[in-house]
Amino acid sequence: MSTPIVVDGISKRFGTFEAVRDVTFTAPAGAITALLGPSGSGKSTVLRMIAGLEEPNGGTIFMGDEELTVKSVQERQVGFVFQHYALFRHMSVADNVAFGLRVRKESKQTRDQRVGELLDLVQLTPFAERYPDQLSGGQRQRVALARALAPQPQVLLLDEPFGALDAKVRQDLRRWLDELHRELGVTSLLVTHDQEEALELANQIVVMHEGKVEQVGSPGEIYDEPATPFVAGFVGAANVLHGEVVDGHVHLGSIRIPGAAHLDEGAAAAAFVRPHDVVVNGNGGGTDAVIERVSSLGWLSRVALRLPGGETLVAHIPNDDLHGATEGSTVRVDLRNPKAFMAPERDGSTLAS
Amino acid sequence: MSVAVGTQVAKARRGRRGLIALTLGWVALLLLLPLVAIVWTVAKAGLSSVTHTLTQPDVLHAFQLTAIVTVITVLVTGVFGVIVAWVLVRQRFHGRSLLNAIVDIPFALSPVTVGLAAVVLFGPGGWFAPFFQARGIQVIYALPAMILVTIFICIPFTIREIVPVLEEIGLDEEDASRTLGASVWHTFFKVTLPNIRWALAYGIALTTARAIGEIGAVLIVSGLIQGKTETATLFIFRAYEERQTAEAYVVALVLAGVSVGLLIVIESLRHRQEKERTRT
Numbered sequence: 138m139s140t141p142i143v144v145d146g147i148s149k150r151f152g153t154f155e156a157v158r159d160v161t162f163t164a165p166a167g168a169i170t171a172l173l174g175p176s177g178s179g180k181s182t183v184l185r186m187i188a189g190l191e192e193p194n195g196g197t198i199f200m201g202d203e204e205l206t207v208k209s210v211q212e213r214q215v216g217f218v219f220q221h222y223a224l225f226r227h228m229s230v231a232d233n234v235a236f237g238l239r240v241r242k243e244s245k246q247t248r249d250q251r252v253g254e255l256l257d258l259v260q261l262t263p264f265a266e267r268y269p270d271q272l273s274g275g276q277r278q279r280v281a282l283a284r285a286l287a288p289q290p291q292v293l294l295l296d297e298p299f300g301a302l303d304a305k306v307r308q309d310l311r312r313w314l315d316e317l318h319r320e321l322g323v324t325s326l327l328v329t330h331d332q333e334e335a336l337e338l339a340n341q342i343v344v345m346h347e348g349k350v351e352q353v354g355s356p357g358e359i360y361d362e363p364a365t366p367f368v369a370g371f372v373g374a375a376n377v378l379h380g381e382v383v384d385g386h387v388h389l390g391s392i393r394i395p396g397a398a399h400l401d402e403g404a405a406a407a408a409f410v411r412p413h414d415v416v417v418n419g420n421g422g423g424t425d426a427v428i429e430r431v432s433s434l435g436w437l438s439r440v441a442l443r444l445p446g447g448e449t450l451v452a453h454i455p456n457d458d459l460h461g462a463t464e465g466s467t468v469r470v471d472l473r474n475p476k477a478f479m480a481p482e483r484d485g486s487t488l489a490s
Numbered sequence: 491m492s493v494a495v496g497t498q499v500a501k502a503r504r505g506r507r508g509l510i511a512l513t514l515g516w517v518a519l520l521l522l523l524p525l526v527a528i529v530w531t532v533a534k535a536g537l538s539s540v541t542h543t544l545t546q547p548d549v550l551h552a553f554q555l556t557a558i559v560t561v562i563t564v565l566v567t568g569v570f571g572v573i574v575a576w577v578l579v580r581q582r583f584h585g586r587s588l589l590n591a592i593v594d595i596p597f598a599l600s601p602v603t604v605g606l607a608a609v610v611l612f613g614p615g616g617w618f619a620p621f622f623q624a625r626g627i628q629v630i631y632a633l634p635a636m637i638l639v640t641i642f643i644c645i646p647f648t649i650r651e652i653v654p655v656l657e658e659i660g661l662d663e664e665d666a667s668r669t670l671g672a673s674v675w676h677t678f679f680k681v682t683l684p685n686i687r688w689a690l691a692y693g694i695a696l697t698t699a700r701a702i703g704e705i706g707a708v709l710i711v712s713g714l715i716q717g718k719t720e721t722a723t724l725f726i727f728r729a730y731e732e733r734q735t736a737e738a739y740v741v742a743l744v745l746a747g748v749s750v751g752l753l754i755v756i757e758s759l760r761h762r763q764e765k766e767r768t769r770t
Contacts, residue, residue: 190665210668217669223662227684236680237670281666288671 139167139324140201140291142187147196149182156182158348159196164292164341169318169325171339173332175371179348180328184294187326189213200291216285216323220297222277224269230280231256231265237288255283258317275306282314286321293325299334311338332372336360344368366478369409376415376450378408379480387477390446392424397477405480414473415442415452418460423471426450428464442470525746531739543740548717552725552741558633559708559721560701563640567697571648572690576682578649579656593650596643605710608639612711631713636721639707644700648693655689655763656682688763695756699749 142164149157157179164170172180185191187198189210198205205213225233231252238248256262259279269277278298285293298314299307315338318325329335335342336356344351344359344367352364363369370377380389385398387408394408417440426442429449433439438459442450450470462468532540543549578590596604611617612629622629629635663685667677683690705723712719714728722741729738 188669190669211671211673213669214671215669217666219662219666221662223666225663225666225681225684236667236672240671240676284666284670 139322141166142170142292142324142326143199144183144187145197145199147183147186147193147198149179149186149191150194155348157186157193160345160348160350161196162343162350162353164324164326166324167322168340169327169338170341170343171335172326172328172343172345173330173335173372174345174351175330177347178345180330180345181296183345184296184326184328187292188215188217188294190217214288214290216288216290216293218278218281218285218293218295218298220300222269222274222281222301224277224280224284226269229266229268230261230272233269233280234283234287236284241288251287255287258286259283273306274302275310278302278310279313282317286323291324293323295325295327297328297330299331300329307334314338336372342372344372346371361474363409363476366407366409366480369476369478374412374451375409376412378410378448378450378475380406380408382406382477387475389444389448392444392446394472394475394477396475400477400479406477407480408472409476409478410450410472411474412439412451412453414475415440415450415454416471416473417452417454417458417462417468423469425467426470427467428462431459431464442468444470525750528739528743528746531735532743535736535739539736540740543737544744546737548720549725549737549741551717552720552722553744555633555636555720556702556722559637559640560698562637563644563701564694564697566641567644567648568690568694571645571693572652572683572686575649575652575656575686579653580661594646596645601639601643601704601706601708602710604639604642605707608635608642608707608711612638630711631715632719635711636708636719639711640701640704643704643707644697647696647700648690651689651693651696652686655686659685688759692756692759692763695752695759699752699756702745702748702752 144160144162144164146159146161147157148155148159160179160183162170172183174180182191186193187205189205189208193206196206200213200215225236228236234252234255235248238251243251252265253262256265259282261276261279261283264272264276264280269280272280282298299310302310311334318338327335327338336359339356341353342356342359343353346367352359352368354362354364359368359372363372369375378387378389378392378394380387380392380394382388382397382400382402382404383393384402386393386395387397387406388394394410397406397408400406424444426444428440429443430441431438433456434453437453437455440452440454440459442452444450452470574589574593578586578593609616609630612619612622612635614630616630618629627634629638659682663681664677667681668674672680703723705721705727708721709724709727712721712724714720714724716728720728722745726738726741726745729735729741
């Protein structure tokens with residue numbers, strides 16, 4: 138019952154602004170694909186083009202063998218969940234869920250049965266006769282999901298579905314959506330700017346930036362093997378160290394960071410290092426660093442370090458591994474798994490949090 | 491020191507009370523006194539003058555004419571008001587802000603000017619006069635022109651009520667409806683219209699009040715033919731001129747009664763609309 142979605146070279150302009158530029162990816166059948174990017178990266182526009190709410194200026198979209206781009210919104214039969222719920226405010230919860238079934242002229246019996254099932258699924262059966270304004274944000278979004286699922290769409294499109302909810306509810310709903318998806322197995326596309334959400338929920342992530350696809354891959358690939366400096370900086374926290382490529386290493390003064398063999402000799406380069414890949418008191422080819430500040434994150438500490446060249450570095454270090462080093466002490470620091478890229482423009486030296 | 495603060499507070503309170511009293515006095519004097527005067531005059535003339543007036547064929551005809559003009563005006567401005575408001579909010583096109591400004595012209599023009607413009611268009615020697623004359627349709631000095639000018643004057647009310655509500659509701663619900671397979675018409679009748687219904691009702695109530703009370707434009711295009719093109723307001727105008735003051739006051743009282751009734755309807759509609767708006 139589930140179908141893949143193939144997006145092939147779609148573009149969208151709003152006036153002179155190019156919101157989406159030649160975007161291509163495949164959302165595998167039955168999986169959750171996350172479109173991840175900062176606001177204004179064009180991810181919502183891609184989703185709205187798949188739904189038919191926006192018309193692309195170029196490119197095609199397929200759902201299985203069917204070309205979607207020639208069909209109207211109504212014919213596409215996709216389930217769409219909006220950030221601000223978009224519930225019909227003058228209809229009860231049950232009527233909201235039944236809307237898509239009414240449009241299809243399903244019999245009252247079928248409708249009642251299906252609405253009953255769905256309200257059960259989203260755990261809102263006791264709220265069937267309530268109105269949207271009598272529900273909490275999390276409940277409303279569950280109604281919106283039930284409404285989108287009612288006509289049994291082939292794909293489910295979720296546009297920042299948890300964006301308007303507070304942190305705790307967001308976490309709960311995320312887990313709940315994960316379970317629901319395992320149960321239903323409907324091909325889903327999730328637009329989000331929250332990397333944690335994408336990493337936790339998605340089987341595949343499409344990272345977007347300024348209307349273009351930066352990288353498509355599994356959460357592991359995106360996190361461990363970022364293909365571009367943007368992905369390295371946007372997904373997960375990272376320290377960015379600028380230097381020069383010498384002999385396959387990025388040199389910053391006395392420090393040599395490996396992993397730049399693919400870059401041109403003598404070029405300006407940026408090395409990305411995750412805070413948890415900064416190891417204190419490591420053995421081998423480390424470098425000296427002064428601890429500027431230590432703040433507790435519970436079982437680990439966030440340690441701000443200053444390198445001999447003046448660069449700052451943020452490290453996440455298990456408390457035990459600090460061995461009592463405090464602010465002001467000099468420690469030996471090793472940088473693991475650095476990712477080196479040709480330097481983008483030199484803006485701020487640290488993106489880590 | 492606390493004593494000083496105490497007198498300050500007392501002073502401020504006295505000042506506030508003074509302002510409230512002033513406002514109430516102002517409202518009573520300017521808004522209620524005329525109503526009281528009309529009621530008083532009619533009461534003084536007695537019940538017989540009321541029954542006498544309200545059984546006169548001219549008076550009945552005048553009320554009937556006002557009702558016809560009002561109903562048609564409400565229907566036309568209601569339907570077109572919804573369409574124009576929807577286009578203004580939902581469509582992006584060149585000249586949109588111009589249209590937005592044009593819609594308010596009837597608010598800015600004096601009704602007398604509107605009436606004169608209608609004479610230029612439809613009156614003897616007017617631009618469209620030959621067209622209608624050839625077809626034997628009497629526009630000016632007849633019901634069609636009276637309805638036309640009233641519609642013109644009432645155009646902005648519904649539009650101005652609906653536009654902000656449509657803007658506030660946004661596109662999401664309509665988009666949701668379409669992704670669920672609903673046609674544009676289904677979406678309009680089942681999603682958009684229920685969301686703007688109180689705004690529409692409020693607009694209709696305002697239009698009704700305005701259409702009933704209109705005199706300036708209608709005065710010019712009606713030709714003042716007694717018993718033929720005389721609406722209730724025109725009847726009052728003529729009766730007063732002819733010193734039939736009792737009749738004038740009775741009809742005025744009826745119109746005032748309708749207006750007050752409408753005012754109550756409008757207020758209750760506004761409450762419902764505000765209640766609806768707090769739902770999101």
